[in-house]
Amino acid sequence: MAEPRPGLALRFQRRFLAARPLRSLPWPELEQSLRTAPDSALLADILHQLESTAAEPLDELYEALAAVLKEEEESTHCYKNYLLPSGDCVSLCESTALISGGTTGLLTWEAALHLAQWALRNPGLFRGRTVLELGSGIGFTGIAICKSCQPRTFIFSDCHPRVLRQLGENIQLNGFTPEPDGSWSIQTESQGQEVKGQSCQNPKVIVAELDWSSATEKQLLALRADVVIAADVVYDPEIILALIGVLQKLSSSRADRKAPEVFIASTVRNPDTYQLFQAELDKAGIRWQVIPAHSSCNFLYDVQPDVTILQLFI
Template identity: 75%
Template sequence: MAEGELGTRFQRRFLAARQLPSFPWPELEQNLRTSPDSSLLVDILHKHESTAAEPLDELYDMLADILNEEESTRCYKNYLLPTGEPVTLSESVAIISGGTTGLVTWDAALHLAEWAIENSAVFSNRTVLELGSGIGFTGIAICKTCKPKTYIFSDYHHCVLKQLTENICLNGFVLEPGTTQHIQKESQGQEAEATHYQNPKLIVAELDWGSVTEKQLLDLQPDVIIAADVVYDPEIILVLIGMLQKLSTSRADRKPPEVYIAFTIRNPDTYHLFQAELEKAGIRWQITPAHSNTVFLCDMQPNVTILQLFI
């Protein structure tokens, strides 16, 4: 493996705050052993191997001491786009935080962003509505790479909406006035520098799938609807399909939007239920072809599927 490629793999994992065991340590050791200019580093490796401790034990101990001194509820992660530019996110350190799972970035969001980057024409100069935006990874990546005309982030949980707003501003975007009520101080400090991404019109909408009306949806007028990891519970599936049916008739020109739903198949029964309920509602679907780029997923290939729905 070329040193540059190996270095990039370390860089991406470091910036995305991946766990240390996921780093390509064996490849690094092999590279150092075979490189004629790495005698010093090889000697260091040998010294570690001569002790009873694993090479990373000391580092883990240091990290544990730091965590014990001050417990943090969130961290900052950087996901590098193909251009080398980052998507910077403030994320929760826990899967469930504040009564919601929406404060972390899930695998389906990464896959949907990769697919979008490879199919940017779907989003270019169009109005995009994202359902269940969470903390904003997919939408921010699309806004930085696919040049949408308008991007509507949406969610319902108040903690998620607050974090989403901060992350949008953290990445140099300015929201439409009045779309959100709370922006944390550190995000406000970024607003003066937020001049590069002014083309997309960005909106954050509080959207309750169960109570939203066709009249309310009429104001959104999306050309494209996307969502990631919103198909995980039978009750949510029924509410989601009900809202998609409302969206199918909410456009003034009556032309239905394109719909793409990405999700990790954790329970095959839930996946089959979603397909069955789509058929009951008269919504056709097809699996989108797998994308070829794996920009964000370096360590694993989860069972993620992207369906295109025809509403």
């Protein structure tokens, strides 16, 4: 059942006034409400709530609201190509709208570009290893690593069905064939040994549906990750604890192998949210350090955002 109109409008107002990132606003609920009752009255209510606060108008918010309305009426996707230092490129089908299908995961965010650039400058960290990416989105960082860093296995993961579908298509667009659905959750010791003989020139690629709130320790440990990466996953206080829960499950002691190395890239849009993430890491006993990164990114051609990369010791 769709949320009552005043409640949804109030949620937009509160998050907007608290300077929450646009991607953390309740877009899926808005889209569902519009599908249930496709009229503009709900948007009018939301805009009235925002404008009645005397807050400064935010063009990006109005554009995002408009994008939700027009999404079903016209195509909002295009193909983008990102040139790698090797001369190869990553080709992606991306959304041209900030919000599409009730998610912000259908376009490439700045932190993913910075993380990929850092990875390509440190290929030895990934060569011959199993890499798990949390919140892969449409796949830029992972595809770049697969093309340039020679991992043995790369596990893309996300939880939104539409994002997973687009992710799979983008992986195939770049010449990789994902393993059959479900293979990620049933890896055994013998499967792990079989993969070790595999050529790193053609890494094994897996797409995993991974919901942080419900993933079990058994599922996560079955992935046998040597390295864990993520980009732009620290944008809303409501998901920070779920993310840290996943990291804690990945850190469980194993007699045969050490815990994975973890690197998380974040665009610092809201310093309070970013500091909350660091504070919760401290509370969980997860040590962290800032990884020196270049201030500019070769994949970006406009304003360079404030992106940091943390190495976590789980």
